[in-house]
Amino acid sequence: MDLVLRDVTVARGGQPVVRDVTLTAAAGQVTVLLGPNGAGKTTLLEAVSGVVPAVRGEIVLGGSVLTGRPRTRRARHGLAHVEQGRAVFATLTTRENLALAGDPRRALELFPELERRFDVRAGLLSGGEQQMLVLARAIVTGPAALLLDEMSLGLAPGVVRRLLPVIRRLADEGCAVLLVEQFAHAALALADTAYVLAHGAITYGGEPAPLRESDAALKRAYLGDDS
Numbered sequence: 001m002d003l004v005l006r007d008v009t010v011a012r013g014g015q016p017v018v019r020d021v022t023l024t025a026a027a028g029q030v031t032v033l034l035g036p037n038g039a040g041k042t043t044l045l046e047a048v049s050g051v052v053p054a055v056r057g058e059i060v061l062g063g064s065v066l067t068g069r070p071r072t073r074r075a076r077h078g079l080a081h082v083e084q085g086r087a088v089f090a091t092l093t094t095r096e097n098l099a100l101a102g103d104p105r106r107a108l109e110l111f112p113e114l115e116r117r118f119d120v121r122a123g124l125l126s127g128g129e130q131q132m133l134v135l136a137r138a139i140v141t142g143p144a145a146l147l148l149d150e151m152s153l154g155l156a157p158g159v160v161r162r163l164l165p166v167i168r169r170l171a172d173e174g175c176a177v178l179l180v181e182q183f184a185h186a187a188l189a190l191a192d193t194a195y196v197l198a199h200g201a202i203t204y205g206g207e208p209a210p211l212r213e214s215d216a217a218l219k220r221a222y223l224g225d226d227s
């Protein structure tokens with residue numbers, strides 16, 4: 001199912017920090033959303049999953065309008081959101097964390113290395129393992145669309161290299177993945193479509209290749225300068 005945002009505006013503290021954003025995260029694709037700190041990327045994902053309301057605009061998943069619906073309802077429509085910060089249930093085991101979300105066997109297909117950590121309390125896992133668990137927990141819900149916010153923050157490059165192919169595979173299986181990343185080059189290498197958000201507005205949308213191939217183009221988009 002495609003995830004479509006039309007003219008979405010979101011405010012924080014009464015000020016619009018995301019303005020008239022229109023974008024599509026298509027089924028079967030990895031769509032990356034890049035942009036400088038404070039551009040509004042997290043806020044936009046939060047508006048999609050219903051953490052914060054949109055002031056204006058429409059959010060549609062597979063033809064169902066999500067705007068105005070509570071978070072739980074959006075999740076039932078197939079939307080999963082991995083928020084920043086790797087929140088696991090620290091006192092529950094890996095298995096229990098997964099079982100709360102869905103079938104743990106599905107998680108093992110993607111992350112076989114979690115099996116030997118199944119009976120370990122999640123709070124004792126390494127940062128990388130916790131991020132795998134958080135991602136696995138979202139995946140076992142069988143999402144139609146998956147929002148990923150700064151998954152690689154604070155992780156070693158080796159761990160990030162382990163996570164990215166799983167995201168690719170998920171998209172190949174039909175999921176619409178919308179990925180917010182600080183590591184622009186790693187994200188662009190994975191992307192089918194790229195958007196750049198600067199000062200709350202989209203400054204680039206389309207093929208990732210021009211941004212991949214030209215640092216100047218990437219910089220222009222980050223500065224919000226289309227010229």
Ligand SMILES: Nc1ncnc2c1ncn2[C@@H]1O[C@H](COP(=O)(O)OP(=O)(O)OP(=O)(O)O)[C@@H](O)[C@H]1O
Nearest residue numbers: 012013017035036037038039040041042043044182
């Ligand atoms: N809870 C809040 N209350 C008030 N303002 C907020 C709140 N959260 C974010 N903001 C402001 O909204 C703007 C967008 O922040 P947001 O976190 O969405 O940006 P971002 O692109 O995700 O940045 P980062 O990469 O640093 O996470 C910023 O100016 C930020 O200061």
